[in-house]
Structures are given as C-alpha cells and as structure tokens.
Amino acid sequence: MSVADKVMELAKRRGFFWISAELYGGVSGFLDFGPLGKLLKRKIEEKWRYWFVLKNQEFVVEIETPVITPYKVFEASGHVGHFTDYMVECLKCGRKFRADHVIEEQTGLSGLEGLSEEQLTSIITERNVKCPECGGQLGTVKKFNLLFQTTIGPYSENVGFARPEAAQGMFTTFNRVYNVMRNKLPLGIAQIGKVMRNEISPRQGPIRLREFTIMELELFYDPQEPSCHVLDKNEVLRLVPEDSVAKKDLTPLEVTVEEALRKRLVACEWLAYFMVLAQKFVQELGIPWDKQMFVAKLPQERAHYATQVYDQVVKLEKWGWIEVSGHAFRTDYDLRGHMASSGEDLRVYKQFQSEVEVEEVEVRPLVDAIKEDYETDASAIINALKMMPGERVLEEIKSKGFFEMGGYRIYPKHVSFEKVKKNVKGRKFIPFVAEPSFGAERLVYASMEYAYREKDGRVILSFPPDIAPIEAVVLPLVNRDGLPEKAREIYGMLSFRGLVVEYDDSGSIGRRYARADEVGVPLAITVDYQTLRDDTVTVRDRDTWKQVRVRIEKLPEIVEVYIKRRELKEPLKKLFE
RNA sequence: GCGGCCGUAGUCUAGCCUGGACUAGGACGGCAGCCUGCCACGCUGCGGACCCGGGUUCAAAUCCCGGCGGCCGCACCA
Numbered sequence: 001m002s003v004a005d006k007v008m009e010l011a012k013r014r015g016f017f018w019i020s021a022e023l024y025g026g027v028s029g030f031l032d033f034g035p036l037g038k039l040l041k042r043k044i045e046e047k048w049r050y051w052f053v054l055k056n057q058e059f060v061v062e063i064e065t066p067v068i069t070p071y072k073v074f075e076a077s078g079h080v081g082h083f084t085d086y087m088v089e090c091l092k093c094g095r096k097f098r099a100d101h102v103i104e105e106q107t108g109l110s111g112l113e114g115l116s117e118e119q120l121t122s123i124i125t126e127r128n129v130k131c132p133e134c135g136g137q138l139g140t141v142k143k144f145n146l147l148f149q150t151t152i153g154p155y156s157e158n159v160g161f162a163r164p165e166a167a168q169g170m171f172t173t174f175n176r177v178y179n180v181m182r183n184k185l186p187l188g189i190a191q192i193g194k195v196m197r198n199e200i201s202p203r204q205g206p207i208r209l210r211e212f213t214i215m216e217l218e219l220f221y222d223p224q225e226p227s228c229h230v231l232d233k234n235e236v237l238r239l240v241p242e243d244s245v246a247k248k249d250l251t252p253l254e255v256t257v258e259e260a261l262r263k264r265l266v267a268c269e270w271l272a273y274f275m276v277l278a279q280k281f282v283q284e285l286g287i288p289w290d291k292q293m294f295v296a297k298l299p300q301e302r303a304h305y306a307t308q309v310y311d312q313v314v315k316l317e318k319w320g321w322i323e324v325s326g327h328a329f330r331t332d333y334d335l336r337g338h339m340a341s342s343g344e345d346l347r348v349y350k351q352f353q354s355e356v357e358v359e360e361v362e363v364r365p366l367v368d369a370i371k372e373d374y375e376t377d378a379s380a381i382i383n384a385l386k387m388m389p390g391e392r393v394l395e396e397i398k399s400k401g402f403f404e405m406g407g408y409r410i411y412p413k414h415v416s417f418e419k420v421k422k423n424v425k426g427r428k429f430i431p432f433v434a435e436p437s438f439g440a441e442r443l444v445y446a447s448m449e450y451a452y453r454e455k456d457g458r459v460i461l462s463f464p465p466d467i468a469p470i471e472a473v474v475l476p477l478v479n480r481d482g483l484p485e486k487a488r489e490i491y492g493m494l495s496f497r498g499l500v501v502e503y504d505d506s507g508s509i510g511r512r513y514a515r516a517d518e519v520g521v522p523l524a525i526t527v528d529y530q531t532l533r534d535d536t537v538t539v540r541d542r543d544t545w546k547q548v549r550v551r552i553e554k555l556p557e558i559v560e561v562y563i564k565r566r567e568l569k570e571p572l573k574k575l576f577e
Numbered sequence: 578g579c580g581g582c583c584g585u586a587g588u589c590u591a592g593c594c595u596g597g598a599c600u601a602g603g604a605c606g607g608c609a610g611c612c613u614g615c616c617a618c619g620c621u622g623c624g625g626a627c628c629c630g631g632g633u634u635c636a637a638a639u640c641c642c643g644g645c646g647g648c649c650g651c652a653c654c655a
Contacts, residue, residue, distance in 0.1 A: 001589095009588065009589080010588095012587085012588075013587065013588050013589095013606080014587095019646090019647085022646095024628095024629095024645080024646090025628065025629080025645050025646040025647090026645090026646055026647075027646080028646080028647070078655095079655080082655060083655055084655095085653075085654095085655080087578090087652080087653080089578085089579090089652095096578080096579090096651080096652045096653080097652080098652095098653085142578095144653080146653090146654085146655070164655080165655095197654080197655085199653075199654060200578080200652080200653045200654075201578080201652085201653070201654095202654085203647095203648080203649085205648095208654065301655085302655085303655050304655065305655090306655095323654095456616090456617095457617085458616085458617070475615095477613090477614060477615065478612095478613055478614065479612095479613085480613090506607090506608085507613095507617080507618095508612095508613060508615090508616085508617075508618065508619095509613080509614090509615050509616070510615070510616035510617055510618080511616080511617045511618090512616090512617090513615080513616050513617085514616070514617045515606095515617080517616090518617095526615070528614070528615080529614065538615080540615085540616090545615095545616070547615080
C-alpha cells in the first residue's frame, strides 16, 4: 500500500476529506472536507494569509468577489477565447488531439483561436490534415469549454461563468481598491475563494478537482519602477529555468535572487519576491526544501495572459512532481483587456515633482478600419487604444503581428503611431501585475503526506504544530478519583481561551495517545494523581513522546506559544529538549 | 470519451470462478460498561455492509444486461 493510499484511507476514516455526494455514488473532482480537514485547511489558509497578506499589510489587502461572473468579464480576460479546447479524434487509431495544434503543425496556419468547430473541421478537410500518429483520417472537431456556464437569473439569456481563477475579480475591481488604498503603488490585492474548472476527467483524488480553493494575490506596480522594496536578493531560489525545461533537463539550479534577476531567469523582482515567500510558506507546511522547486513553463504551455510562469512543484510519492502554485508575470494584459472591453480608463496617474518634457509614442486609432472590423465595439476599442502605452503596442505588433487587448486583435491597419514631445505634470500608465496563485487542497494533501509517519505500527501525523488541526488533547490518566473532573476543568479553560482542544477519556491512556497522534495533535495534557496534590500536569510531545510537568495556570500560554511557534519558540523549546 | 481492472459495515477484507446451509465471516476502529498509576492491556456487551435497476433461476453478494461511481492507461489539465 502506497503512502498516498494510506493517507487517503486515513483522510476518509478520521474525517479529513472524502469524495463528495457519496450517498449517490460520488462524483470525481469534488471533495467534502470533514471536521479535521476543514480545520487543517483553515490553518493553511491562515498561514498563507500571514505570509502573503499580513506580512506586507502596508500595501497588501484581502478582498472577496463573487464566484459567478458575467460573460463579459471572461470575454475581456481572454478566457472565452482561450479556455476552450478543440479536440479531434483520429477515426483510425482513436487518438485524440488538440485540433488547433494539429492544424498549426501541419499547415503552418496560426491564430486559430477565434474559429468555431465547423470552421476547424472544414480546414482539416480542405487542407487534408491527417492524424499525426498514424496518418489516419480525422473526425469532426468537438469543443471542450472548461468554464462552468450558467445563466444569471431564471429564464434568462444572460450567460455567466463560475470563475476559473479569482484574479479577474481583482482586476475588475482594481480601480476601486486602488482608490480606497489612497492611490498608491505597489498595491497587492489578495483573495482566498472557490474557483471552478470543468475538467474533462479529473483523477488523482484531491489533486485535480473541478471545484477548489485558490489563494491568489495580484501585485500591481509601476512598470517604470519595477524594483521590489521588500526583496532580499541574497535569498536562494531553487528553480528550473525555461531553457533547461526546453532541453528536458529538470535539475533545479540553486541561485540567489540577485543572480536569477541578473541572468533574466525570473522576469521581475516582484515575481522573485513571491517565489521566495512561496518557498518559505511551503516549507512551513512541512515540505522540505529539496522536495520542492520552481519549473518554468514553456511559451506554448503558458496561460494566455502570462509572459512568464513558474510552477512551484512538490514531490509527491504517488503522483510525482505536482504543481501547488503558479507564479505568473501577467504584465498589463488583464487591465488592458478590461479597458478595451469596458471602455473605462483603468490607468493610474502619477504626478511629477515639476513639469517635464517627455517624448513618447502615441497610438492613433484608425477609426474607419476599426469600425469596419469591430462595428458596435468600435468606440470602446478606439477609446482604449488611445490610452494604451504606445511603445508596448508598437513592440507587440512588431513581434507578434498584432496587439491583443481583451479578445480584440489590433493589426497594423487599425493604428498609426506618432512620436510626440510634450510638457507634462505627470504620467498615466497601466500597472504591471505579478501573481502568485496557490491551490489550497493540494497543499492540504501534500502537508498530510509529508506529515505521515509510522512508528511501532502506529500512525503519526507530524504536522508542524501551527497547522495541526487539533491543538491539544486533555486526558485524565484514569477515570476515577476525581481525575476526569479535573481534566474537564482544564479542557474548559483551554477551550475558553479559543484553542482547538479535545477531551478524551475512552480506553487506556496509551490508546488515547495513539488516537491523538494519528490526527497529529501536537500536545497531550495528562491529569494524574500529582495534579490533585500540586496543580501540575504533564505535557507530552507528539513526536518525541517526551513529557514535562507544568503548572496548570501556565498551561494556556504554553500551549498557545507552542502551537503558534513563530518567533516565540524559545520558552517552549526548552520543554522538549 | 475510449480501453483495462474494480464496487461487501467507519476502514481493510473473506465469500463470487463452481448460485443453495450466508441468519454474509474476520480484523481494526466506534459506542456502553468493567478494569487501568503513562504509550493501541484485558474482559463483557452493543450497533454496523453485499453501488443502483432489470433479467435468468425454485433460489443471486455470486451468473447475464443496463446504469452509476472509482482506480489505472490514452487524451485533457489554460
């Protein structure tokens, strides 16, 4: 039996998580979290919040936006266009392929994103595209849209989607939060919430889900001031850069942040900063340094919105290296898209000390050409184009042949450029975005797998004390002579302090220790006969089984300090040495 | 969606091939109680299961069909 199987069995048996709707046979891709799982997940979320929000609360804030999101938002974000996969099956060998990929490979055509199933099918027929494996004939193209779709309001034509990432909620409300945060950059907007992706066939238990919790942060900064003031460049990153991945060499480099930036392995300082935090965060979940690394995503496997992506992967016993977070450099892609679709100005204004003369490239929309191609959307596009940073538009048109903005493509025929000199008192720009994004359920599972130990045929979950679902258990040594009463009293006292505690008087003392170890309770407090004489109890450490005797009045503080650990470990450290 | 394997108490499993004595057995866990001066002690007792539907048969956990679900592989995983 693999560790994964044991963990899954334990998860089910002791109430961490299990497959949802089991009553009706279950559905893959959905999980129920039981009492312990919910506690564990909450603690992991809390730890994420510590590292990614509280630590930088001066400029990072947490918000909450809805799961159901209007069609327009995901059209603007590019998800409607890019989140749909077109599949085609070989009629001879039965293999399935991404239709657009096969066509691109065999015909050299590109820019197929906007096409329908019918159009792709007819290209296959016309250009005689064959199965790349066996040369057989291909069938008709079928669409897979990974967005969960619904209608907003009953009997309504108003299509909405369940969000596949929380990010769009942060982008669409960026200007308000920016304003509330008194117009300052850098600004981080964080969110923890449910997202949904209608995966074709989710497997691997808690690893690939159709509905899961994302912990995401969008950091907005001025592209002209890209330095991250909280970054320590001496920190070391363990990563596999893009060119190694391209060569299929997955040996991680251990480089300082300074070096990673100098060699352009990491695209921007903020991304590097969050990667450093991500390592610490994941390490604190009990996953050692050498069991995690960052792997660059190649251009073709990157999300449509990102110019650089590193996946943070951790080694799992059964499933290999599994992504637990993605670190994407999204530039101004998303805000730009929402500007084009909404026609609103999402730029940020920065005032100069004094008026200065600048020379910049301005975009001049060619109104007739845009009207011709985009009809009713033209006015929003024209408006947005005028607000786009000229250099970037020019550059992208040069390199890709078009400039993309919220599902619209701007080709050379749509714009002209003009270099202008002018005196200005400030500048308007679209912020750049660096995004770390974590999957909570995968971290829950990974922390359980790394906590899993067996000792003398007993199972112990050695969670780091600060993520253990239950913080302490109170036990009377025997069930007589007033010991249970005293133990209950202590239980009540700890519980009143807001600690997650359990009381257990069933079976022998050894059995109760074992029961607590199995779900990772870090401290066991035992009331014995000496307690009745001098108001002391024994505190047992889950991992070493060592015990120390402490005064009851000191207990709440000791337990609190121990389970919170951070920077406070000294007073308790002594106890178990 | 395709192919292979599979579905029995909370968990793990025996039984299925060869239909009937299966009132479905065991282990672990749970609960109640006794016992218990520190690592799953022992004793007594109590609950608890054949994925769903149809068929064959005198008789189905067992055979057949369909459905649902799971695991593995293919594909997919922005």
